[in-house]
Amino acid sequence: MLRLFLAGESTDPMRVEYTIGGVTNRGNMHLSGNGALLLGVPQANNPADVERLAQAMDSLVDSGGFRLDWRPTMRISSNHARVSWLRTGYLVAFAALGWSYILQPALDPLRAQFEDPVNITVPPLILHEPSADPLRREVHIVEEPSEQRSVVISIGRRLIFLPSIDDSRPLDELARALGVQQTSRRVQFSFSGKRLPWPRKPQYFLDPS
Structure with missing residues (x-):
């Protein structure tokens, strides 16, 4: 803010x-x-x-x-802010992809983190992109390169990375593949995949009918 x-x-x-x-x-x-x-x-x-x-x-x-x-005089908790961004990305992914995505085991650590926003247990999964449009709202499914496959929620200048669909990798492995953990250097991405419409209401695209 x-x-x-x-x-x-x-x-x-x-x-x-x-x-x-x-x-x-x-x-x-x-x-x-x-x-x-x-x-x-x-x-x-x-x-x-x-x-x-x-x-x-x-x-x-x-x-x-x-x-x-x-x-x-505003009080800012970096831990609370980080968990808040993760929760926002989680809810957007839920609205865009549905129950079959959001209940996959790879997201269990995030649900545990939401229960305890003070003690950070998940790796860094958020990047700040200073030049991005502050009004940006996008959902991308990264398919290539395969080691960086993920669901990316772009909200303004924040990129929130979540596990890909049916991805069983631990969150630490995803963070390492993306280079997000190496906060001392500039991180750049070049990937391909598909963009989903920004959800205005729950879509449940991946849920069985």
Whole structure:
């Protein structure tokens, strides 16, 4: 969320702490045209601090300028974010491919991970693609090269890799084949397969009729 906000690609406000004239308050920062709009949230602040900030700003009216310091106050858990992306990809794959895909044993470790989002037990299966369209929504079945066969859920700038259809490989082996575990280097892919329509509702393409 912070990355999208700073890139000007989010319309949601950012919760921040801001300091003017040595007085700190809490509020919301909104992007507005080529600038930003900072709105205090009275109920999130001590009334005395709100009054002190008003006095500080009044004293700065004729000063010709002032210093504004701010910092995001959102709490971010990288583990929770990672599990959240995996869960999103899992649900998209379920909607696109159905019960016969989602219940295959290769996905059991993911279901166990969803039960415990704090202690990460699954390998890295998510990549960030900075140049991708933030509105992208795609589902691909990678068929070649065979060692990289997988189901890829593309959501904005995230690529979420899941086991291929009827794939019995452990998730660690899939991550190694994709090179996702080697986070210190740039990972590039060249593969062939097929693209599925983005599911608007459960499709169950692979389920028996």
